[in-house]
Amino acid sequence: MDTEQRAFDVMSPDCPSRSIMQRMGDKWTPLVFLALEAGPRRFSALRQDIGGVTPKVLTQTLRSLERDGLLTRTIYPEVPPRVEYELTELGATLLGPLEIVRDWAQGHAEKIIRARLNYDEINEG
Amino acid sequence: MDTEQRAFDVMSPDCPSRSIMQRMGDKWTPLVFLALEAGPRRFSALRQDIGGVTPKVLTQTLRSLERDGLLTRTIYPEVPPRVEYELTELGATLLGPLEIVRDWAQGHAEKIIRARLNYDEINEG
C-alpha cells in the first residue's frame, strides 16, 4: 500500500511510532542514553551514573533498549564477569533529539515550577 | 546558591527537571501539543484529533499542562458551552523539540519493529 509517506503517524492510535515516542519518556531511558553518550559502560558504572535506580529496573530498561536495537550488550567471559553496554548506530541517532529535550527541560524548569506554585495557590488557596 | 549553571540536572535523582522530562513522554501530552500547534482548539476537537483518548484522560492531561503554564483554558460564557485550549508562549517553545522527537520516532519506527522481531525470535524461538 502506502509505504512512502505517512507510513507512521503518531496521531494515529495504533501506530507503533506511538510506543516508541512513549518509551523515550519513561523514567530511566533518557538517563541511560545520556550516560552512554561518551562510550561503552558497564552495569555497575551505569548504576552509579544514574542516581537512585535499582538493579531490577536498570536491567529492565537495558533489556528493552537492547530489544529495540538501540544498544548492545556484550559479555566478556572473565572472572569476575564484565558486561558492557554500548549504543548502536541507531541508538546514537537518538542522542541529538534527547539532548534537545533535556536542554529544554533544564532551561525551563524554573518557569514551570513557578507556574505550578501559582496554579496551586489559585486553585486551592 | 548556584543559579547560573547546572541549576538543574536531569541526571540528579531529585531534580525537578526530571519530572518535566518524564511528562513529555506520557501517553497523551505530545499529541495534545501537536494538535494545538496550528492554533486554539476546543475540547471536542482535540478529542477527535487525538484518536482513542477518553474524556477523563484528556481532561487530566489538559489540566496538568495548564498547571505547568504550557497552555491556557478559556471558557466562553455561551450556550452550549465553549472552551478553548491554546498553547502559551512557553508551551510553544516546546513544539520544536517535540517535533524533532516525533520525526525521529516516525522515521525509525520500521527499523525498531524489525529489531524487536529479531530479538524475540532469538530469545524465544
Add this chain to the structure above:
DNA sequence: CTGTATCCTTTAAGATACTG
C-alpha cells in the same frame, strides 16, 4: 458541549534478598 464520578485493569517502579 464539556466535562465528572466510579470502578477497574494494567503497568511502572521500588524494597529487599538472594545467586552464578
Add this chain to the structure above:
DNA sequence: CAGTATCTTAAAGGATACAG
C-alpha cells in the same frame, strides 16, 4: 560483578455512565 526473584505499592490509563 551482574544480575534474578519475590513482593508490594503507586500511578497511569481505560470503560462506562451521568451531570451542568
